[in-house]
Amino acid sequence: MKVVETIADLRTARSELKGQVGVVPTMGYLHAGHMSLVAAAREANDSVVATIFVNPTQFGEGEDLASYPRDVPRDLNMLREAGVDLVFVPSPGLMYPPGYQTYVSVEQVTRRLEGAHRPGHFRGVTTVVAKLFNVTLPDRAYFGQKDAQQVVVIKRMVRDLNFPLTVIVCPIVREPDGLALSSRNVYLSDEEREAATALSRAWRAAGEAYESGERDPDVLRQTAHNMLTQEVLVDVDYVSLADVESLEEVHHPVENPVLLSMTARVGKPRLLDNCLLPLSLNNRADLTQILGG
Numbered sequence: 333m334k335v336v337e338t339i340a341d342l343r344t345a346r347s348e349l350k351g352q353v354g355v356v357p358t359m360g361y362l363h364a365g366h367m368s369l370v371a372a373a374r375e376a377n378d379s380v381v382a383t384i385f386v387n388p389t390q391f392g393e394g395e396d397l398a399s400y401p402r403d404v405p406r407d408l409n410m411l412r413e414a415g416v417d418l419v420f421v422p423s424p425g426l427m428y429p430p431g432y433q434t435y436v437s438v439e440q441v442t443r444r445l446e447g448a449h450r451p452g453h454f455r456g457v458t459t460v461v462a463k464l465f466n467v468t469l470p471d472r473a474y475f476g477q478k479d480a481q482q483v484v485v486i487k488r489m490v491r492d493l494n495f496p497l498t499v500i501v502c503p504i505v506r507e508p509d510g511l512a513l514s515s516r517n518v519y520l521s522d523e524e525r526e527a528a529t530a531l532s533r534a535w536r537a538a539g540e541a542y543e544s545g546e547r548d549p550d551v552l553r554q555t556a557h558n559m560l561t562q563e564v565l566v567d568v569d570y571v572s573l574a575d576v577e578s579l580e581e582v583h584h585p586v587e588n589p590v591l592l593s594m595t596a597r598v599g600k601p602r603l604l605d606n607c608l609l610p611l612s613l614n615n616r617a618d619l620t621q622i623l624g625g
């Protein structure tokens with residue numbers, strides 16, 4: 333496995349890779365969720381590139397950029413064991429040198445949900461992902477359903493800017509008690525860790541209501557919301573039931589596949605979780621076609 337830190341080294345190493353290339357962009361501090369993307373990339377491509385970069389432009393003021401957990405040596409061991417061919421670990425100064433002033437901005441779909449709560453977040457995400465695509469030149473790029481809006485935004489960018497690659501969406505990897513794996517889970521105290529299961533309980537409750545025939549979007553949102561507010565340590569930001577492509581809130585009886593997503597602060601971290609309705613759409617091989625259209 334080659335590890336490179338400059339654009340020149342990356343371009344050279346990339347040109348030596350054989351066949352179809354899959355890329356897995358990450359912010360490091362890897363867990364089984366990241367590794368599931370690597371495994372999917374390994375299976376479908378001749379070569380796999382991973383990137384590790386805690387991207388400063390996607391963090392807002394007062395967010396956890398400085399304290400975001402990092403352990404690159406451990407990450408590299410995990411990637412080596414998973415059979416990754418090339419890892420790009422750039423510095424912030426390499427990605428955003430003095431005088432840097434070019435950004436990629438996706439419009440409507442970034443204004444809702446996380447975009448409404450984290451101004452500028454997706455502008456940072458799309459900018460860095462566009463840069464990573466331009467240097468790693470992948471045939472396929474792997475993203476997790478965990479960050480569902482990110483998938484929708486990146487798919488939009490790939491279509492709108494004609495990136496010659498396919499975005500592949502991978503299912504959410506969870507702890508046995510349902511908590512979605514996240515690098516930020518390390519911030520949770522024991523008590524908060526327990527309370528954090530409310531997020532998966534919330535979408536499950538709404539999902540079960542849906543499976544029993546409930547189609548009123550307000551009732552479905554409220555079902556999830558009630559589950560979250562039962563936990564005093566959980567501070568809800570939003571619960572959304574939205575179209576899987578436009579991310580517009582659904583205000584009529586649910587007919588098509590929809591995305592039920594929520595964000596809540598539990599102690600220090602903001603945690604995200606989501607599911608597609610009907611529940612049978614989650615964990616399916618054609619997830620890629622559903623989320624983001």
Ligand code: AMP
Nearest residue numbers: 358359360365475476478479504505513
């Ligand atoms: P991050 O390092 O948090 O930027 O995540 C890198 C990629 O891993 C993103 O595409 C995430 O959606 C994905 N990811 C993070 N957590 C999970 C998880 N629990 N299951 C599946 N994918 C995940």
